[in-house]
Amino acid sequence: MALDRDGMLHNVWGGGDLAAVPPGPMPRLWSLWDSSLARNLAYDSVAAARLLAAQRGRRAFHLLVPTTSGLRRQYARLIQAQLQPFGWDVRIDEVDLSVVQQRVGAGQFDAVLWAWASGPSPIDATLQNWTRRGFGGPNPGRYDNPQLDRLLEGAARTRSREAATRQLRSAIALWNTDVPAATLYAPDNVAAVNRRVSEVTIRPDSWLALVRMWRIPASQLSDRDRVGS
Numbered sequence: 580m581a582l583d584r585d586g587m588l589h590n591v592w593g594g595g596d597l598a599a600v601p602p603g604p605m606p607r608l609w610s611l612w613d614s615s616l617a618r619n620l621a622y623d624s625v626a627a628a629r630l631l632a633a634q635r636g637r638r639a640f641h642l643l644v645p646t647t648s649g650l651r652r653q654y655a656r657l658i659q660a661q662l663q664p665f666g667w668d669v670r671i672d673e674v675d676l677s678v679v680q681q682r683v684g685a686g687q688f689d690a691v692l693w694a695w696a697s698g699p700s701p702i703d704a705t706l707q708n709w710t711r712r713g714f715g716g717p718n719p720g721r722y723d724n725p726q727l728d729r730l731l732e733g734a735a736r737t738r739s740r741e742a743a744t745r746q747l748r749s750a751i752a753l754w755n756t757d758v759p760a761a762t763l764y765a766p767d768n769v770a771a772v773n774r775r776v777s778e779v780t781i782r783p784d785s786w787l788a789l790v791r792m793w794r795i796p797a798s799q800l801s802d803r804d805r806v807g808s
Contacts (some may be wrong), residue, residue: 582662587661598764640671642691654671693760699783702747728748731747775799775801776793
C-alpha cells in the first residue's frame with residue numbers, strides 16, 4: 580500500500596492500454612483477472628505510514644536491477660522515490676543481467692525487479708512460481724505457504740471448472756494477503772505483420788507456434804521473398 584502502482588504505470592507506460600497493474604501474479608490473458616482480488620493492496624499512504632512506523636530495525640535495502648531493462652530501471656527509481664518519504668533508503672544496484680541471475684539463483688539479494696513468464700494454465704504457472712516447486716528457480720524468494728499449496732493442488736485435481744476457479748481465486752487472494760512480491764505491471768504483447776501476409780493466427784502462449792501456417796500469396800511476393808526459392 581506504500582507503492583502507488585497505478586501512478587508508476589502511468590509514468591512509465593503512459594495513458595495507453597499496453598499494460599495494467601495485475602491483481603496478483605498473473606498475465607492479462609488469464610480469465611482469472613479480477614481487480615477485486617487485490618482490494619487490500621490499494622495505495623494508501625496514511626495506512627502505509629502507520630504500518631511502517633510500527634516496524635523496528637533496518638530501514639534500508641538493496642534493489643537489484645538488470646542494466647539491460649530500461650523499463651525496470653525506471654521502475655527502480657520510482658520505487659526509490661515513493662518509499663523515501665516513509666523513511667526507507669532504497670539502494671539501487673544496477674548490474675549486468677548475468678550478475679542478476681547469478682545473485683538471484685544464489686539467494687544473494689534483498690529485493691529484485693524480476694519478470695515472471697506465465698503460460699496459459701494458471702494452476703501450473705502458480706504452482707511453479709509460488710510454491711516449493713520453484714525453489715532454486717522461479718521462486719527465488721522461497722515463498723512458502725502450505726495453505727496456498729493445498730488450494731492449488733485441489734484446483735489441479737478437481738474436474739469441475741467452477742470448483743477450480745473458486746480455489747484459484749482463494750489462492751490468489753491468499754497470495755495478496757501474504758504479499759511475497761509487489762506485482763507492478765502485466766504488459767500486452769503487440770505484433771505488427773505486413774498486410775501481404777495471410778492466414779495469420781497468433782496463439783497467446785507462443786506467437787511462433789503457428790508461423791509455419793502464415794502465407795504470402797504468389798501474386799504479392801517481392802524479390803526478397805523469392806530469394807532461395
